Amino acid sequence: MIQLDKVNKSFGSLTALREVTMQVEDGHIFGLVGTNGAGKSTLLRILAGIYRADSGQVLYDGAPVYENIPVKQEIFYISDDPYYFLNASIDEMKSYYRNLYPRFDQALYTKLLSGLDLDPNRKLHTFSKGMLRQAIIVLAFASRSHYILFDETFDGLDPVMRQAVKRLIASGVAENELVPVIASHNLRELEDIADHVSVLHRGSMVLDMRLDDMRADIYKIQCAFSEVPTPQWFQDLDVIQMEVRGRFATLVVRAPKAEILAAVQAREPVFMETIPLTLEEIFIAQMEGIGYEAKHILL
Amino acid sequence: MITIDSKSRLPFYEQLVENIRALVLSGALEGDAQLPSVRQLAGELGINPNTVQKAYASLEQTGVIYTVPGRGNFICSDTTALRADRGESLLEQLRQLVLQLRRLGIGQERVAACVQEVYKEEQRQ
Known part of the structure; x- marks a missing residue:
């Protein structure tokens, strides 16, 4: 388990992190979202020691x-800008990492590498951005570290490789060996795999939630009535957002589905449809609820 | 066999539950057939193992699958509850459809005739 308590970090006059408190529990996949410059990389570098x-x-x-x-031997940090020795090949980097990580898994390294089209003896500086990413990912998983910190790792990977990395993460967590922390500016990317997401904005943690809790009992309802609907109609419901255009209304409501349906049906809609919310929509609704202009933070 | 649509708005957990229920109802998964382990399925689909665990727990609660500690998750042979539940939800869908037909001004006789026709087909077979 990782615990951060009131962490501050400044570079000169620039405050990169402000009173960041968070907890990463074993058995979970932790996602960290924020725009460029929100402090994600600084936070990961602090996590990496x-x-x-x-x-x-x-x-x-x-x-x-x-x-x-001893703690750092359990952490592998995949930097946004992977570092390697001048003129080194993957094999040479492997020898280096094998000395650092006591559980380094040679068999897994060979297996992962053979699944990719990467030449272990070719110089890393001749690799494309995506190939370099793949090489570092292989080394990270082969290190058998308990914690892997991913900094925008899905960037620059093709869809096949993204899926492969997600599978590796899922297997690692299921075997109880891995605690991943994944930073991304793209919430959509985290939605598939993370079960805990924190939002970092200008160095502060503005939202920190379990996705299960967020997803529970929140719905978007589109409906139309024979007269113009008013907010009073639904005052008994926990309405997060309501938009009325003529006789059409779009509501975001936090309540059990049956309860919402009953309340809307009581007004005899001529049309009604409930749509599950995407994680992005839930976030925007949540963040606007606590006074943030979420569209600027997440999109 | 069990798949996930990452573009769907439905949460993965619900997709998994629906997917497995559909496979059982269609007979593709028979009684006592073993489901992949949480570890295996999460790894294959590249999704959070906790999501798979949650779907399995919900399926167990509703009597679709049963768990043998140390051996895994299996399909229940008795699908009565599952069938009844599916029947209810289809009837509700039918109700919504009939409501739409009514609004379009399509009379009761035509709707009833349509239903009767489908049942007659079964008798002929």
């Missing part, structure tokens, strides 16, 4: 990460 927090605590199962080798 690369940066030292100005104040606050970063604990892995109770132990601080910074300058702590």
Whole structure:
């Protein structure tokens, strides 16, 4: 389990992270969303023990990460801009990582590499962006680290490879060996796999939720009536959003489906349809609820 | 066999439940057939293992599958409850359709005739 308590980080006059408190539990897939410059990479570097927090605590199962080798041996950080030694090949990087990670799995490394069209002896600097990403991903999973920190890792990967990485993540978590933390500017990308999503905005954590809780009992209803609907009609429901255009109304409501249907049907709609909300819509509704102009943060 | 549509608005958990229910109703999954393990299915589909676990738990609660500790998840042979439930939801869909027909001004006789025709086909077979 990773615990962050009131972490602050500044670079000169720039405050990158402000009082960030979060918890990453074992058995879960943690997603971190935010626009460019929100502080995602800074947060991951603090999680990886690369940066030292100005104040606050970063604990892995109770132990601080910074300058702590036993803890860092359990963490693999996949940087947005993967680092490799000048003129090194994948095989040479593997020898390096094998010395750092005690459980490095040579068999898994060979297996993953053979599934990709990557030459283990070719120099990494001749690789394309996507190939380089693939190489680092192979090394990360083969390291058998308990924690893998993904920084915009799906960027630059083709759809087949994205799916393959998601499968690796899912298997790792199911076997209880892996705790992934995935940072992305794209909520859509996280929706498939994460079960806990936090939103970082200008260095602060503005929303931190389990997707199951968010998804429970929230619906979008499109309906039309023979007269113009008013908000009073639905005052007994927990209406998050309501938009009326003439006799048409679009509502976002947090309540059990049966309850919503009963309330709307009581007004004798000429047409009605309930649509499950996408995660993005739920986020926007939630964030506007706490006073953020969510469209600027997520899209 | 069990698939996920990542473009659908339905949450994966509901898709999995619906998918397995449909496979059981169609007979593609027979009584006592074993479902893939949570680990296996999550790995194959590339989705969160907790999502698969949640779908299995819901299927077990509604009597579609049963769990043998240490061995896995299996389909229940008795599909009575599942059939009854599906019947109810289809009747509700039919009600909605009839409502639309009524609004279009299509008379009761024509709707009833249409229903009768379908049942007659079965008798002929």
